Amino acid sequence: MRGSISQGETSMVMTVAETAPRTLDGLPAELLLDMYYAMLRARRLDERCWLLHRQGKIAFHISGMGHEAAQIGIAFAMRRGEDHFLPYYRDLAMVLACGLTSLDVMLGVFGKKDDPSSGGRQMPEHFSLRSKNIYSVSSPVATQVPQAAGVALAEKLKGGDRVAVTCLGEGSTNQGDFHEALTWAGVHQLPLIVVVENNGYAISVPMVQEMAILHVSDRAGAYGVRGVTVDGLDPIATYKAAKESIDIARAGRGATLFEVRVVRLTPHSSDDDDTTYRSKEDKVTLKASDPLPKFREHLMQAGILTDQQDTEFGAKAMAEVDYAHQTAEAAPYPDVEWGAGPVYAP
Amino acid sequence: MSEKTLIEAIREAMDEELARNSEVFITGEDVGPRGGVFRATLGLFAKYGPTRIIDSPLAELSIVAVGIGAAMNGLRPICEIQFADFIQPAYNQIVNEAARIYYRTGGTFTVPMVIRAPYGGGIGGGLYHSQSIEATYSHVPGLKVVIPSNPYDAKGLLKSAIRDNNPVLFLEAKKGYRLIKGEVPEGDYTVPIGPANVTREGTDLTVYAYGMMHFYCQQAAEEVGKEGISVELVDLRTLNPLDKDTVLNSFKKTGKALIVYEDNRFLGYGAEIAAILADEGFNYMDAPIMRLAGPDVPGVPYSHPLQDWFMPGPKKIADAMRKLAAY
Numbered sequence: 001m002r003g004s005i006s007q008g009e010t011s012m013v014m015t016v017a018e019t020a021p022r023t024l025d026g027l028p029a030e031l032l033l034d035m036y037y038a039m040l041r042a043r044r045l046d047e048r049c050w051l052l053h054r055q056g057k058i059a060f061h062i063s064g065m066g067h068e069a070a071q072i073g074i075a076f077a078m079r080r081g082e083d084h085f086l087p088y089y090r091d092l093a094m095v096l097a098c099g100l101t102s103l104d105v106m107l108g109v110f111g112k113k114d115d116p117s118s119g120g121r122q123m124p125e126h127f128s129l130r131s132k133n134i135y136s137v138s139s140p141v142a143t144q145v146p147q148a149a150g151v152a153l154a155e156k157l158k159g160g161d162r163v164a165v166t167c168l169g170e171g172s173t174n175q176g177d178f179h180e181a182l183t184w185a186g187v188h189q190l191p192l193i194v195v196v197e198n199n200g201y202a203i204s205v206p207m208v209q210e211m212a213i214l215h216v217s218d219r220a221g222a223y224g225v226r227g228v229t230v231d232g233l234d235p236i237a238t239y240k241a242a243k244e245s246i247d248i249a250r251a252g253r254g255a256t257l258f259e260v261r262v263v264r265l266t267p268h269s270s271d272d273d274d275t276t277y278r279s280k281e282d283k284v285t286l287k288a289s290d291p292l293p294k295f296r297e298h299l300m301q302a303g304i305l306t307d308q309q310d311t312e313f314g315a316k317a318m319a320e321v322d323y324a325h326q327t328a329e330a331a332p333y334p335d336v337e338w339g340a341g342p343v344y345a346p
Numbered sequence: 347m348s349e350k351t352l353i354e355a356i357r358e359a360m361d362e363e364l365a366r367n368s369e370v371f372i373t374g375e376d377v378g379p380r381g382g383v384f385r386a387t388l389g390l391f392a393k394y395g396p397t398r399i400i401d402s403p404l405a406e407l408s409i410v411a412v413g414i415g416a417a418m419n420g421l422r423p424i425c426e427i428q429f430a431d432f433i434q435p436a437y438n439q440i441v442n443e444a445a446r447i448y449y450r451t452g453g454t455f456t457v458p459m460v461i462r463a464p465y466g467g468g469i470g471g472g473l474y475h476s477q478s479i480e481a482t483y484s485h486v487p488g489l490k491v492v493i494p495s496n497p498y499d500a501k502g503l504l505k506s507a508i509r510d511n512n513p514v515l516f517l518e519a520k521k522g523y524r525l526i527k528g529e530v531p532e533g534d535y536t537v538p539i540g541p542a543n544v545t546r547e548g549t550d551l552t553v554y555a556y557g558m559m560h561f562y563c564q565q566a567a568e569e570v571g572k573e574g575i576s577v578e579l580v581d582l583r584t585l586n587p588l589d590k591d592t593v594l595n596s597f598k599k600t601g602k603a604l605i606v607y608e609d610n611r612f613l614g615y616g617a618e619i620a621a622i623l624a625d626e627g628f629n630y631m632d633a634p635i636m637r638l639a640g641p642d643v644p645g646v647p648y649s650h651p652l653q654d655w656f657m658p659g660p661k662k663i664a665d666a667m668r669k670l671a672a673y
Contacts, residue, residue, distance in 0.1 A: 084419065118450050121449065121450055128454065135455070136447055140438055143443050146412055147411050147415035147439075147443065150411060150415020150418075157397055177411065180408035181411070183408070343488050344488065344512050
């Protein structure tokens with residue numbers, strides 16, 4: 001993403017970089033700025049989708065706002081585009097980091113012919129991109145988790161060194177699919193990271209009514225896999241923990257149940273109204289937990305990010321979102337024959 | 347060429363495909379050293395080892411789901427469900443996932459996998475070791491459903507299923523595993539998924555069947571043939587996608603149709619055959635379309651006389667043939 005900065009801007013960045021610290025919390029400034037931009041861009045794209053829904057231009061949107069720090073921390077610890085990624089519908093920031101473009105996402109949101117996830121067959125946020133090993137999102141929750149175990153098993157049988165990363169919400173961990181997947185992961189010591197993006201709500205049901213434990217990762221011991229809980233509002237902490245888990249998996253030393261504590265800043269989806277189950281006070285607390293301004297502050301205080309650079313990042317993200325939105329809106333719909341198939345592979 | 351049983355032919359197909367393609371592996375309950383509860387994988391663990399023949403946890407959902415994942419990552423799993431009755435925990439993975447992934451990704455992901463399951467009654471298996479599940483799964487676009495009726499087809503169709511780039515539900519008549527015998531060539535050959543097979547030429551009526559019921563229909567057709575009733579027998583072999591041309595061509599010739607299946611009668615596979623004949627074969631119809639099927643009760647009861655009451659067999663089929671011929 002930074003390769004597209006124009007010549008004049010590049011020299012400006014270099015000037016800043018000469019005086020700016022090169023590392024923060026043990027991570028290079030370059031990486032941290034990339035992570036920050038990836039979070040920012042995902043947020044702007046997400047916000048645009050909400051806007052399009054409220055304008056009546058799209059039928060549906062489901063959001064990842066509040067999950068970006070966790071998703072970007074994990075994505076940047078992967079070999080992005082090579083490691084297998086089986087996302088769920090909140091993983092906008094993560095699929096963008098792994099290879100879908102903003103335009104790809106918008107083509108899907110508008111149901112257009114060139115949507116690379118499904119050619120307009122699936123609802124928005126049901127991502128996939130074969131060329132980057134981003135597998136297909138389904139609406140029934142947790143189905144991707146035992147499939148990820150199968151992807152990881154195949155990788156092990158083939159003697160490959162790619163890991164499989166899959167994500168789901170904490171509510172979905174109550175599905176049998178999750179239990180069976182972790183059983184395989186433990187028995188076969190699979191190169192698998194099962195990421196639970198725990199935002200405390202299964203649509204409207206709070207965690208206390210979802211499970212009688214405090215941490216989803218407490219379940220790991222029952223399957224013989226590692227269990228980790230990380231502050232998913234902190235992209236640096238998430239990155240480091242994810243890197244360790246992925247390294248362990250890649251070295252053939254087994255799977256990790258990787259819980260990230262995040263916040264869901266929005267209703268469940270465009271069709272939900274969370275004022276029926278979250279108070280005004282809760283929403284204020286939520287907003288204070290937003291990982292994006294927190295990370296911005298952290299980088300600025302350390303002198304990694306300047307006001308000017310942040311403004312430029314913001315403008316760049318908006319330009320990318322504008323382009324994606326306008327291009328996708330003007331793009332052609334699929335021919336109706338596309339609805340009829342093909343149903344079977346040749 | 348030598349005579350083999352249905353299950354020997356199935357084992358031979360898997361053995362040859364495992365040898366032919368390192369992408370093929372088998373998983374399921376007890377498929378390893380035990381060789382499967384019906385012995386379909388007997389000897390394969392010793393020959394191919396634990397990375398090709400993988401005993402699964404006792405969990406059908408993930409036998410299928412792990413297969414889906416492995417298939418998307420370049421392998422060709424053969425997933426064994428111990429009895430068709432136990433496949434339902436995997437229904438969501440088969441129907442919402444395996445069957446839909448090719449379509450929902452615009453053809454960028456394929457799921458080349460086989461799900462093998464023994465089906466059918468008549469073996470004292472009661473409600474939960476006797477079920478026929480083909481109608482439920484044939485309803486699902488994106489899934490292929492195959493049921494061989496003899497060892498030659500079983501070997502050739504299973505090889506085709508393993509090489510197919512789509513999920514294939516391969517149902518095996520457990521009653522016929524050792525009862526149905528036939529000539530099976532040594533070495534490689536395939537029978538294509540899709541075409542039905544006219545296994546007996548006749549002029550008075552057409553009988554449509556598959557799997558175990560096809561075996562019984564052959565016996566019944568022989569029996570009524572002695573009385574001068576000429577039965578044409580169509581072995582459907584592939585239930586989805588269906589070979590409509592062969593179905594209709596036979597009906598055009600005889601004008602009378604009997605569909606035999608052991609699944610529950612109501613909305614069973616025969617209902618679709620009957621509907622196709624009514625829609626597209628009305629001008630050739632000489633008699634009401636008949637179905638002989640299992641009764642609409644929740645399962646095949648265990649006790650011997652009750653099981654006999656439930657199951658269609660050669661005698662009931664011969665009676666139905668006589669009735670239709672006389673119309």
